[in-house]
Amino acid sequence: IHIDDLISAHFSALKKLEDLDGHNIFNIGTGKKNSVMTIIKTFSKVNKVSVPFSFYNRRQGDISVCYADPKKAEAILGWSAKYNLEEICRDAWEGALKRFRK
Numbered sequence: 001i002h003i004d005d006l007i008s009a010h011f012s013a014l015k016k017l018e019d020l021d022g023h024n025i026f027n028i029g030t031g032k033k034n035s036v037m038t039i040i041k042t043f044s045k046v047n048k049v050s051v052p053f054s055f056y057n058r059r060q061g062d063i064s065v066c067y068a069d070p071k072k073a074e075a076i077l078g079w080s081a082k083y084n085l086e087e088i089c090r091d092a093w094e095g096a097l098k099r100f101r102k
Contacts (some may be wrong), residue, residue, distance in 0.1 A: 001068075003089060008073035010078040020076075029037050029068025030081040043089040 034042075038052050060063075063069040073079045083091075 001035065001081060002088045003095075004091075005030075005081040005083055008082070009077070009079050012073070012077040016077055024076075026073040026077065027068035027070050028072050028073055028079075030084075031070050032085075033065060033067040034065060036083055039085070039089070042085050043093070046086050046089045047093040049093070070099075 011024070013026065013052060030034055043049075044051050070080060
């Protein structure tokens with residue numbers, strides 16, 4: 001998820017806080033699953049960098065698929081992710097470069 005989407009989700013929740021009863025849990029994400037390989041390839045392509053990687057066997061307890069279903073956040077908070085994987089990869093890299101160039 002893009003950091004701006006995460007921030008937006010929190011503000012959407014704050015706006016609805018008085019309207020909600022009790023304890024509520026919302027999944028915040030794009031609702032789209034991406035493999036690690038897809039993320040590596042997208043990051044490399046978008047940022048024109050090589051990302052070294054190695055393949056290993058899955059560790060005991062590792063899950064095969066994990067992604068957030070944001071339908072409840074959209075229905076109740078009126079929130080949905082705006083950024084796609086390419087934008088996430090680009091902005092993460094640009095943000096890291098700015099931080100470490102200081």
